[in-house]
Amino acid sequence: MNYPSNPNPNSTDFPELFNFDDEFDPFQMIMDEISREDHSPSPTLSWTSSEKFVAPEVTSTLQTNLATSPSLEIGDKDGIKKRKRHKEDPIIHVFKTKSIEKYALDDGYKWRKYGKKPIRGSPFPRHYHKCSNPDCIVKKKIERDTSNPEYVLTTYEGTHTYSFSHSAP
DNA sequence: CGACTTTGACCGGCGC
């Protein structure tokens, strides 16, 4: 079994292993695929294929989330705090994508970049993006894999609250 | 002109 490295079927980076019709939501597919997997509790990186991986802490978080709360709520219930809450345990998915030239992968959603930071221990900066949809709180972080600079690690935080659209207006 | 990117400043958590 092979897994996609990029949730966007339209991207040229996407392996020709999957064929989607226009109704298909690749992002959801990834979520489903991950949730179906039998992740091993190995302390090392949980590679499920040559392309996709889930970091160990992500795996455990993911397992917990999926086991206890399939639709974990994200955000401020109080509406008082404006900053990020570390206590929250949002759903996080990590994708490793071979992309030498591109940082931001077209996964079908519109993203707005809101920050860039040099990361200690990595020669490459990390890029921060939010979903452009104001009702959608999904964030993603993009950074290069230090051990494989031709690969890009994309960390998705949260799930999209609206339907996937290939050609968002 | 609106949406997006860039970039420095700011904030809060964490370790010492």
Added chain:
DNA sequence: GCGCCGGTCAAAGTCG
């Protein structure tokens, strides 16, 4: 308590 660091904000600049 202090400094480091990751994450976010927001003003200014850029682009279509």
